[in-house]
Amino acid sequence: MAKHETPLLDQLESGPWPSFVSDMKQEAEARAKKAGEMNYQIPVDVVDDLLGVLELSYVDGETHWKHGGIVGVFGYGGGVIGRYCDQPEKFPGVAHFHTMRINQPGGKFYNTDYLRKICDLWDFRGSGLTNMHGSTGDIIFLGTTTPQLEEIFWELTHNLGQDLGGSGSNLRTPSDCIGQARCEWACYDTQDLCYQLTVDYQDELHRPAFPYKFKFKFDGCPNCCVASIARADMAFVGTWKDEIRIDQEAVKAYVGGEVKPNGNAHAGRDWGAFDIEKEVINLCPTECMRYENGKLEINNRECTRCMHCINVMPRALRPGVQGGCSILVGAKAPILDGAQMGSLLIPFVEVNKESGYEEIKDVIEPIWDWWMEEGKNRERLGELMKRRGFQQLLEAVGVDAMPQHVSEPRHNPYIFWKEEEVPGGFEMDINEFRKRHLR
Amino acid sequence: MTFVSSGYDPEKPMENRITDIGPKKYDEFYPPVIAKNKGKWLYHEILEPGVLVHVSETGDEVYTVRVGGARLMSVSLIREICDIADKHCDGYVRWTTRNNIEFMIDSKDKVKPLIDDLESRKFDGGSYKFPVGGTGAGITNIVHTQGWLHCHTPATDASGPVKATMDVLFEDFKDMRMPSQLRVSLACCLNMCGAVHCSDIAMLGYHRKPPMVDHEYLDKMCEIPLAIAACPTAAIKPKKVEVGGKTLNSVEVNNSRCMYCGNCYTMCPCLPLMDKEGDGVVLMVGGKVSNSRTAPKFSKVAVAFLPNTAPRWPETTDAIKKIVEVYASDARKYERLGEWAERIGWERFFEKCELEFTHHLIDDFRDPAYYTWRQTTNFKF
Numbered sequence: 001m002a003k004h005e006t007p008l009l010d011q012l013e014s015g016p017w018p019s020f021v022s023d024m025k026q027e028a029e030a031r032a033k034k035a036g037e038m039n040y041q042i043p044v045d046v047v048d049d050l051l052g053v054l055e056l057s058y059v060d061g062e063t064h065w066k067h068g069g070i071v072g073v074f075g076y077g078g079g080v081i082g083r084y085c086d087q088p089e090k091f092p093g094v095a096h097f098h099t100m101r102i103n104q105p106g107g108k109f110y111n112t113d114y115l116r117k118i119c120d121l122w123d124f125r126g127s128g129l130t131n132m133h134g135s136t137g138d139i140i141f142l143g144t145t146t147p148q149l150e151e152i153f154w155e156l157t158h159n160l161g162q163d164l165g166g167s168g169s170n171l172r173t174p175s176d177c178i179g180q181a182r183c184e185w186a187c188y189d190t191q192d193l194c195y196q197l198t199v200d201y202q203d204e205l206h207r208p209a210f211p212y213k214f215k216f217k218f219d220g221c222p223n224c225c226v227a228s229i230a231r232a233d234m235a236f237v238g239t240w241k242d243e244i245r246i247d248q249e250a251v252k253a254y255v256g257g258e259v260k261p262n263g264n265a266h267a268g269r270d271w272g273a274f275d276i277e278k279e280v281i282n283l284c285p286t287e288c289m290r291y292e293n294g295k296l297e298i299n300n301r302e303c304t305r306c307m308h309c310i311n312v313m314p315r316a317l318r319p320g321v322q323g324g325c326s327i328l329v330g331a332k333a334p335i336l337d338g339a340q341m342g343s344l345l346i347p348f349v350e351v352n353k354e355s356g357y358e359e360i361k362d363v364i365e366p367i368w369d370w371w372m373e374e375g376k377n378r379e380r381l382g383e384l385m386k387r388r389g390f391q392q393l394l395e396a397v398g399v400d401a402m403p404q405h406v407s408e409p410r411h412n413p414y415i416f417w418k419e420e421e422v423p424g425g426f427e428m429d430i431n432e433f434r435k436r437h438l439r
Numbered sequence: 440m441t442f443v444s445s446g447y448d449p450e451k452p453m454e455n456r457i458t459d460i461g462p463k464k465y466d467e468f469y470p471p472v473i474a475k476n477k478g479k480w481l482y483h484e485i486l487e488p489g490v491l492v493h494v495s496e497t498g499d500e501v502y503t504v505r506v507g508g509a510r511l512m513s514v515s516l517i518r519e520i521c522d523i524a525d526k527h528c529d530g531y532v533r534w535t536t537r538n539n540i541e542f543m544i545d546s547k548d549k550v551k552p553l554i555d556d557l558e559s560r561k562f563d564g565g566s567y568k569f570p571v572g573g574t575g576a577g578i579t580n581i582v583h584t585q586g587w588l589h590c591h592t593p594a595t596d597a598s599g600p601v602k603a604t605m606d607v608l609f610e611d612f613k614d615m616r617m618p619s620q621l622r623v624s625l626a627c628c629l630n631m632c633g634a635v636h637c638s639d640i641a642m643l644g645y646h647r648k649p650p651m652v653d654h655e656y657l658d659k660m661c662e663i664p665l666a667i668a669a670c671p672t673a674a675i676k677p678k679k680v681e682v683g684g685k686t687l688n689s690v691e692v693n694n695s696r697c698m699y700c701g702n703c704y705t706m707c708p709c710l711p712l713m714d715k716e717g718d719g720v721v722l723m724v725g726g727k728v729s730n731s732r733t734a735p736k737f738s739k740v741a742v743a744f745l746p747n748t749a750p751r752w753p754e755t756t757d758a759i760k761k762i763v764e765v766y767a768s769d770a771r772k773y774e775r776l777g778e779w780a781e782r783i784g785w786e787r788f789f790e791k792c793e794l795e796f797t798h799h800l801i802d803d804f805r806d807p808a809y810y811t812w813r814q815t816t817n818f819k820f
Contacts (some may be wrong), residue, residue: 016566018507018602022563027514057596058750061715066708107533135632163461178533198462230636263491336700
């Protein structure tokens with residue numbers, strides 16, 4: 001028998017899509033059933049009360065969670081988000097309901113041994129409810145009490161070899177696409193770069209020293225499956241320098257209809273026979289391709305590596321072999337100054353495992369220095385770039401301006417010249433001037 | 440309940456403390472076929488909705504069965520996923536960026552038993568636990584945020600509207616009839632913890648009333664300068680108020696300047712702004728993050744406000760369904776929703792989707808607004 005009536009939430013149990021309400025109810029029942037044998041460290045009816053408070057929100061049309069208090073684990077400034085219910089007497093099981101962010105493994109690959117241990121820990125010391133995963137990428141432990149935070153952290157680090165993720169004004173948990181693990185298009189090893197930078201920048205991740213949040217995301221190719229270009233302060237997007245690899249026999253197979261285009265992604269409708277002119281050549285944004293006499297030609301110098309032709313003919317075309325990444329900076333969601341897309345800062349950098357990614361750190365660290373020096377409280381990198389200008393960013397990183405940095409040159413001539421760029425400097429002699437021009 | 444110590448001694452927090460170890464290393468969790476073929480994959484193909492094969496230059500193949508899942512997940516359900524992974528996949532499983540679960544196997548004959556197993560599992564309430572789909576030119580899972588379940592600033596719920604929307608779009612999760620992939624996202628407030636600002640269709644929770652001021656407690660609970668500085672439109676200024684015969688330091692909100700972002704509320708709990716009538720959903724369309732063909736695009740506001748009609752948000756799901764159907768019937772192969780809208784023109788988009796265009800949809804926020812007005816005589820009647 002459910003602790004709280006939830007007539008509104010109950011209506012979300014029907015329909016085909018997996019119902020989070022059904023899952024919560026099954027968890028509430030499982031906890032009640034095991035209450036005798038398990039020495040649950042937070043209230044047994046935590047999930048019942050969560051259902052109850054959510055039902056109340058469905059009635060009220062308003063949330064019933066309060067601001068986070070300052071809770072955390074000793075020595076860290078992030079990884080735990082304090083959460084308290086504003087109806088604690090009605091729902092004592094969720095009166096204290098803190099979130100913990102657990103740094104996910106690259107590519108979100110798991111083995112069941114690890115997952116079961118995570119489940120056992122969270123069943124025992126928390127609500128048994130998770131997010132798989134949060135928007136930034138972490139495993140989210142949803143709801144526990146303050147005394148359990150250190151216990152969970154101890155068990156994670158001692159028994160599972162597992163650390164917390166980031167929250168607050170620090171490096172947020174970096175995340176990556178599936179990359180070379182199972183994708184033919186990844187131009188560099190996203191998971192290794194993500195892992196290495198996460199490990200090397202643990203201090204920045206756990207101890208807030210930045211003006212605001214800072215996100216790294218790693219996409220293996222310009223398809224951007226983890227949306228790095230839209231939501232990471234620094235986006236590392238795989239690309240290549242040399243020529244698209246062509247298998248002419250496979251091109252013919254596409255043209256001849258033996259292989260379905262786009263990896264068969266359009267199989268749900270009859271789009272007619274594949275037309276290479278219409279579907280590939282004419283959709284190339286730079287018009288750098290032609291198909292003549294059964295042969296596909298690409299003028300690679302004019303190609304901007306958008307991926308369309310490769311997406312459409314994955315068996316015939318592959319990215320080049322000289323892989324690396326472009327670095328775009330300053331993306332963010334709209335708060336406060338409007339949404340920003342990442343802006344291209346480094347067109348190409350080798351992703352060099354052997355050097356410990358020194359070439360990439362040489363870009364990251366001057367940006368952090370500049371942002372920590374110049375950034376205002378709660379100012380994202382992208383907002384600082386808008387306030388101070390792209391030139392200041394270039395100077396901070398020591399990169400020369402190039403046409404790749406802009407979609408078009410400036411519309412106004414209001415150029416801030418540097419004094420040393422103008423012969424003779426800014427100091428002029430008014431008396432000398434007056435010798436030429438009478439008052 | 441009796442407290443059980445993990446071994447942590449609160450008297451000596453630094454004793455035997457382990458910190459800064461980071462995540463588990465990715466390759467601890469690779470299935471053998473992934474470990475062996477990493478970086479050697481040649482191509483992939485979608486065999487049917489939800490089923491992919493990747494072929495390696497070694498000749499190896501990996502078959503992936505993708506299933507949808509709610510982002511909110513209990514340990515009971517994760518344990519069930521482990522049971523399935525143990526039974527079919529040698530104990531390996533992964534999640535995607537969009538909250539799907541992927542079961543990988545190394546030969547084709549294992550595919551059907553796995554799918555049959557997954558599709559046979561249902562919750563007591565009747566919904567599928569593991570519906571197979573979410574690939575190719577279809578509609579995959581919705582990335583979303585916490586909503587009323589666990590957040591202090593939401594203007595709508597997250598899990599509920601997502602469930603309601605995916606129920607409506609379910610057939611297209613299991614099909615690939617769209618002109619291109621169609622990505623739906625939800626963020627329950629302007630903070631946009633999900634990247635909804637670049638999605639084909641985005642639901643965004645939005646407040647419409649300026650914050651209330653809890654004068655009596657504000658100076659005790661908040662740093663007034665921080666609350667003032669948090670406002671992007673400079674709508675908040677300091678104010679002395681009389682409460683119960685006492686003069687208190689507080690703030691005043693210039694309502695006409697407020698854009699209801701809730702940023703002040705994040706800095707100061709004495710400025711709440713949630714309200715049943717005020718809060719609801721903004722629908723945005725036409726964003727993308729891929730660089731394919733055209734540059735990544737921001738989503739644009741298509742519907743300024745839809746109410747929070749719990750538990751199933753019918754106004755929102757109806758509008759989404761309408762947009763999806765018009766896009767499916769009108770766009771060209773490969774064309775993303777935003778590319779289609781730009782080709783036919785936004786005036787046609789509103790006409791075809793039977794959406795009302797109101798003054799709310801013309802940008803008036805700072806410099807970028809100008810670049811969205813029409814500076815040409817080229818338009819359609």
